[in-house]
Amino acid sequence: NNNNNNNNNNSDTNNILKSSSTPSSTASSLPTPSTASMPPTTTTTTTCAFSEPLSFLELRTLLEGIRHDADRYKRYGNKTFVVPSKMHRQQCNLGFNIVKSKNWKTKRKGGDSGKVEKYEYVMTCKMTGANDEDGVICCKLSSAIIEPFMGVAPGDMRKLHRADKDKSNKVVTEGGHQILSELRVLAPCHMKLLYPVEQFQDVPKQIDGDLPVLLFCSRGNSV
Numbered sequence: 001n002n003n004n005n006n007n008n009n010n011s012d013t014n015n016i017l018k019s020s021s022t023p024s025s026t027a028s029s030l031p032t033p034s035t036a037s038m039p040p041t042t043t044t045t046t047t048c049a050f051s052e053p054l055s056f057l058e059l060r061t062l063l064e065g066i067r068h069d070a071d072r073y074k075r076y077g078n079k080t081f082v083v084p085s086k087m088h089r090q091q092c093n094l095g096f097n098i099v100k101s102k103n104w105k106t107k108r109k110g111g112d113s114g115k116v117e118k119y120e121y122v123m124t125c126k127m128t129g130a131n132d133e134d135g136v137i138c139c140k141l142s143s144a145i146i147e148p149f150m151g152v153a154p155g156d157m158r159k160l161h162r163a164d165k166d167k168s169n170k171v172v173t174e175g176g177h178q179i180l181s182e183l184r185v186l187a188p189c190h191m192k193l194l195y196p197v198e199q200f201q202d203v204p205k206q207i208d209g210d211l212p213v214l215l216f217c218s219r220g221n222s223v
Contacts, residue, residue, distance in 0.1 A: 053082045053188060056129025060137060063207045063214075074197040080217065081191045087183035088128040088136050094176055095124040095210075098154045101143075119154035121146040123179070124212050130186055138204075140194055140212035141179075145219065149175040149182075188220035 054062070059081055066072040101120045120143035126136040143154060150157060150171060161168040191214045195203045204211040 053084060056083055056085050056127075056134045056137075059083050059191075060135055060207065063137065067203050067205070067207065067213070070197060070200045073193070073200055073203070076193055077197050079192065081214075083129075083189055083191060084186055085127045085129055085137075085189045086186040087180065088126045089132050089184070091126050091180075094141075094179065095122070096172065096176065097122040098158055117143075117153055117155060119158060121150065121154050121157075123176075124210075125183060125216070126208070127183075127189065127216070136208045137214060138207065138209055138212045139191065139214045139216040141216045142218070145216065146175070146179065149178045151175070183219075190217045190219070191215065192217055 062076075066076060098119050099122050101118060121141075122143070123141040123146055124138060125141060126138050128134050128136050147153060152160065152171065157168060157171070160171070194212055194215045204213055207213050
């Protein structure tokens with residue numbers, strides 16, 4: 001199970017930050033953030049996106065339909081959904097962790113140029129549409145979105161936490177404030193199904209629960 005894997009290799013980072021957002025998160029709630037300037041998010045996705053953006057309600061309807069049908073689920077396995085969305089107003093904290101990347105060995109053996117990051121950041125959030133009444137979808141933020149706000153790679157954050165826990169806690173808390181502030185603004189969001197079809201049996205039964213069903217890959221300019 002993917003959620004259990006997130007906790008196996010991270011005992012020395014589990015106390016960086018805590019939230020009650022997800023069962024696998026470990027450390028203190030983030031307070032409501034103050035307004036601050038946000039660093040630009042430059043993450044891009046290379047997978048095929050729909051030609052027309054979906055509304056948030058359309059995406060919810062689609063997810064409700066395919067989560068019980070493996071054949072339909074498979075059809076959307078490589079799709080990137082472009083959906084105007086924002087963080088739900090009732091969320092004031094994020095589940096946070098640092099985990100070992102599942103494909104870092106594959107990338108290293110594949111001869112990827114440059115350093116291959118062994119670890120990745122994990123955060124979860126509940127997204128909604130233009131109106132909070134549109135309902136919510138639980139998403140996992142990609143590490144590439146999180147890292148610019150932290151200002152340090154996940155592996156280096158682990159080292160910092162071992163060397164100076166107070167400093168690492170401060171960096172994570174400040175970065176978390178900025179993420180919370182930015183995600184509360186409506187913007188086009190690029191999302192993919194989190195679970196591959198081979199793990200269809202592990203897809204959470206609720207799309208608005210505490211377990212993520214989508215990977216939040218990148219984010220465009222505010223709308």
